[in-house]
Amino acid sequence: MREVRGNRRDLLSISSLEKDEIINLLNSARSFAEVSTRSVKKVPALRGKTIVNLFMEPSTRTRMSFELAAKRLSADVVNFSSSTSSLSKGESLKDTAKTIVAMGVDAVVVRHGSAGAPQMMTAWVDCPVINAGDGMHEHPTQALLDLFTIRELLGRLEGLKVAIVGDIDHSRVARSNIHALRKVGAEVLLVAPQSLIPQDIRRMGVEVTGALDEALGWCDVLYLLRIQLERVNESRFPSLREYTLLYGLTEARWFELDPKPLVMHPGPMNRGVEIDSRVADEVESVITGQVAAGVALRMAVLYDLLGGSRG
Amino acid sequence: MVFEARAQLLDADDIARIIRRVSHEILERNKGWDDLALVGVRTRGVFLARRLARTIEEIEGGSVYVGELDVSLYRDDVAIRRASKVGVTQIDFDVNDKKVVIVDDVLFTGRTTRAAMDALMDFGRPAVVQLAVLIDRGHREVPIRADYVGKNLPTSGNEKVKVSLTEIDGTDMVEVGEELER
Structure with a gap:
């Protein structure tokens, strides 16, 4: 404001x-x-x-x-x-x-x-x-630096398809990014279990899905949120292992993807939870680019x- | 604010002649183009610097370094005036021990040149720094003078000098006039 x-x-x-x-x-x-x-x-x-x-x-x-x-x-x-x-x-x-x-x-x-x-x-x-x-x-400022990074790497913002994956409900990063991306004309798809999605989020002009694989084939940018480990006990989802299986960027998912989307993360990453450690190594330059931006x-x-x- | 021109002072041919003359003067004073670098002050100084560099290269062969300075972040008046948008500074060569000519369109109070020198020094220690301007309109507020002047133009303080260059304005000319409230 x-x-x-x-x-x-x-x-x-x-x-x-x-x-x-x-x-x-x-x-x-x-x-x-x-x-x-x-x-x-x-x-x-x-x-x-x-x-x-x-x-x-x-x-x-x-x-x-x-x-x-x-x-x-x-x-x-x-x-x-x-x-x-x-x-x-x-x-x-x-x-x-x-x-x-x-x-x-x-x-x-x-x-x-x-x-x-x-x-x-x-x-x-x-x-x-x-x-x-x-x-x-x-x-x-996180959302602004994310937009800056996307624009530097992909050359535009308008019309881009961005999937945001993770705990949308607790995430101020997600909320700011949704506002920012919508304002500059990007499409936003939220990917998470129902329990992590705020009820009236569609009013912000976004689509919602529970299926990560559907989003992976669609998006230009894959924005992974940090799963806040302290939230696990709130029983929003059964276990970290199940979250990783359904919503994590695993090696199997990553290597099947062609073309690959730009992967972003606000940091710090939980390797082995929202992103596989080897995939994280591969996309790390973008994430450190976010820090420099x-x-x-x-x-x-x-x-x-x-x-x-x-x- | 609207600029209302009262008279045209220089046309495209005049400006072309000035570029040629100043190019020769720069070469004469520096005894050639060795270690010579032209750094334009954004926005119009950049185009003038490029023109001078091209002309110098035509006259003597060789190649001259060209850089761009945005002085917004070095101004002493950010608190009292509306800051313009910050542009990109681009100095892709080693400034150390170069003969650097700062190029600007209009020399007025001298404060922009002061800021440009500070900005330049952050990139290294040039052997010598000189100043080339298309128009010197007087009214200095700091002890700065130009080494190369396209045209001296005595003005009153509330007059306004408007420089147009083909690269950005579509035409080459210099006008003097007034800024009117509309």
Whole structure:
């Protein structure tokens, strides 16, 4: 939600971005990707700005990616994670937000276990808020970097057929990607057992199937979600073994495929669950490409919100 | 904002002559094309740099490095003006010890050139950096001057100089006029 309030904007979700805003961010990410290929990987665009990474949920790559993006734009970065902060002493999110504002920061990047936490932050801080994943709601920068990766590798987005496989119900990555892909004109097919599909998901303009093999022959892009192992106990599906048999990208399935789709994964992969280890090795370059794209894309987002383009 | 032209200052033939003259000047000053690199400032500087490179190659043979700089990320005014879209910077050669000529269409306050020098230095340490511009319209705000000038054009601060180039605008010309609110 890139809402304009006075002079200030946020990135809270894909659902409230316009198509041309998405395309503009992808285009500018292209320029920022070049910066990461230089020997001096730094431009002075956000010199003097301070960005806080407020991560209330464990994260390695998203936090590192935001930190690198900010540093390559010459911004100063403060990392703040719940386990090492006063939050573990019982300080509320609101108090933390107020403290951060008092220190004079220019943007807050928020990862939180509860949907809507970044939205709530916007009421407490006077600087742009960027959602780095909130509960089961959205993860907008992940979806944008996925679009960027697809467009770089396949040359287009419109009309592409994308199958998303896995725990759609709990996945903010899936939700943001569905919004993003639909906005840029891609077709989306969700593949999962009924128990992992939200009831009214078809309203988002997607098709749903329970049969992976049907999707494999159809799709240009196969997007595998991480099965969150902690969910297995919720009895949404009988066992990991059964999930792998029905919904995993096994060796047998992969080697039968011709032509092969582009395989993507938001990471970290559960080898042997949603993807066979040997298949994972084969498609790893795309997945590491997603990580590299993440830095460029987040530079584009930070520059867009903090650089001069307000007006 | 709409640009309203008051007078045409240069036509296609004038611009072609300037490109030829400046090419000769660059060759003369640098004693040939050895280690010479032309780096255009986006957008129109890039096309001018390519034209100069082509002309230099026609005059003396040899080949000249050509690069493109986008200075958006180096500007000192990102906070006060609406930033334009960020373009791609492309420097595919080793800048170290090269004789680099920065090429731009209009030299005005000098701030864009300042940003271009910073951007260039991030790629290495050139032996020498020079500046070539099609139009120098005065009103400098930083101590920068051009080594090669197509045409000196004294203007008032609120006048606007518009450079059109075939590669992007379909025609070659330079006009002076005013920006009007519509």
